[in-house]
Amino acid sequence: MSEQHRNFSRIPFDATTTASQGGDHWPVQLVDISLNGVLFEQPADWRINPRDLIRIDIKLGEGVHIRMDTHLVHTTETTVGCKCEHIDVDSITQLKRLIELNTGSDEVLHRELSALIGEHTSQ
Numbered sequence: 001m002s003e004q005h006r007n008f009s010r011i012p013f014d015a016t017t018t019a020s021q022g023g024d025h026w027p028v029q030l031v032d033i034s035l036n037g038v039l040f041e042q043p044a045d046w047r048i049n050p051r052d053l054i055r056i057d058i059k060l061g062e063g064v065h066i067r068m069d070t071h072l073v074h075t076t077e078t079t080v081g082c083k084c085e086h087i088d089v090d091s092i093t094q095l096k097r098l099i100e101l102n103t104g105s106d107e108v109l110h111r112e113l114s115a116l117i118g119e120h121t122s123q
Contacts, residue, residue, distance in 0.1 A: 008034035011102045016059040019080075021048045028080075030058060035095065037070055037083040046080070048072065054082055066091045066098075 010032040017030040017040060029041040038056050048054060050072045058066040068091060070082035087095070 008036040009099060009103050010034045010039070011099060013058075013098070013102075018057045019043075019082075020055045020057070021052055024048075031079060033058070033066070033095070033098070035084070035099065037073065037081065038068070039079055039081050042075060042078055042080045053085065056082065060094060060098075064094060066094050 011034065012032045013030055015030055017028050017038075019026045019028045019040065024047070026043040026046060028043055031039040031041060033039075038058075040056075053069045054072060056066075056068050056070055060066065067088060068084045069086040070084055072080065073083045074081045
């Protein structure tokens with residue numbers, strides 16, 4: 001995963017975040033976010049099926065969310081890394097804006113979007 005992460009700016013970010021799978025929901029502490037996925041602190045009662053999608057919901061403000069369906073990529077004793085498999089148009093718009101604001105570079109954003117599109121078309 002570390003090579004994939006090198007293609008995407010990881011934005012340290014703190015927001016109300018929930019991970020869910022099936023009927024289970026866990027409030028999680030977001031560590032960082034990128035166009036490619038998220039890293040968050042592993043909750044104490046974490047129990048998932050690693051083969052099933054994990055829904056990540058990041059609340060940015062009143063009625064403003066970034067929602068993505070992810071797959072588990074790695075875990076440590078303290079963190080969980082998930083790769084984005086699906087994100088809706090509203091969420092990607094919010095995420096793009098967040099990355100633009102945090103990198104301060106339109107060029108970085110366009111390079112990362114190109115890498116993301118290339119990654120999905122080569123699968």
